[in-house]
Amino acid sequence: MKAVVIQSPRQVQVAEMPRPQPAAGEILIDVAACGVCGTDVHIFKGEYLGDYPVIPGHEFAGEVVDVGAGVGGFQVGDRVAVEPNLSCGGCRFCGIGENNFCENWQAIGVTRPGAMAEYVAAPASAAFDIGDLPFEAAAFMEPLSCVLHGMQKLDVRYGETVLILGAGPIGLLLGQVARACGAARVVMADRIASRLELARELAANDAVDTGGGFGPAAERAPGGYDAVVDATGVPAVIEQTIQLARPGGRVLWFGVAPDDAVARIKPFDVFRKGLAVHSSYTSLRNSVQALDLLRSGRVRVDRLVTHRLPLERFEEAIALLADPEGAMKVQLVPGGHG
């Protein structure tokens, strides 16, 4: 089979390699769509945990083409998406139901071979039947699961006014989920006109250009927002979340900042407003919810995919993601599924 192989940071090739054999308890999947995300960019650049060489790709869906010994729940021909974060079930964190902090964590596309390949093997216990959901949509199960985990912490209530800073693919998922939670108003902010337009179409009652500062976003909710979400990971934007929340409000830092980034927060402001500041790390049993939201159309992802590229164009996909004017979600589509 063909696979994208990152040999070492910034050294990538599309290689011919043997098709994996599903081990006991595993299924073999013919990959139909695999999203390219920030984590893949970090692995490509050598900024993330992970052993090299590695086949990246953790946001994927495809068709079961083989099953290993002892697999009962799936058969050849089933259409599936996979939760890539694999926990051991036996450590202290798994024991308290916080599997996302598993001490023996593994992830498809990070510590074991991923889905930027024609075939990928995955534990059947991590796979979910997608029914007739299109593969391109089902490949959003993982990023949407992460969004749902964060939004559960933010706990948006009926009738609230929610601000989402950043209208990239993740911001647009966050905005749609905020609306599904019953927010009366979802305001989305970005500096790119095309993203603001899409925000209005998919999620936002109001979309604000923050190219000239955060004043216009603040004016939309003079007393402050009930809930504010950063979906950028940019320190200067993260700093604003504290200013834009109302007294007694909640903040979610969802965007991933570079690991050496530093933000300036006044603890007194957090105290005076009595803010709850949340973060969110991967997801925790949110796959079923994510698939149901995608199936119901409450969360729409069809407009988020701007590029569908063959495996050979992985490096072009990485370059596209560096330009927010040019791309939203880029998916790799292995041979035969274009």
Ligand SMILES: [Zn+2]
């Ligand atoms: Zn991802």
Ligand SMILES: [Zn+2]
């Ligand atoms: Zn564990």
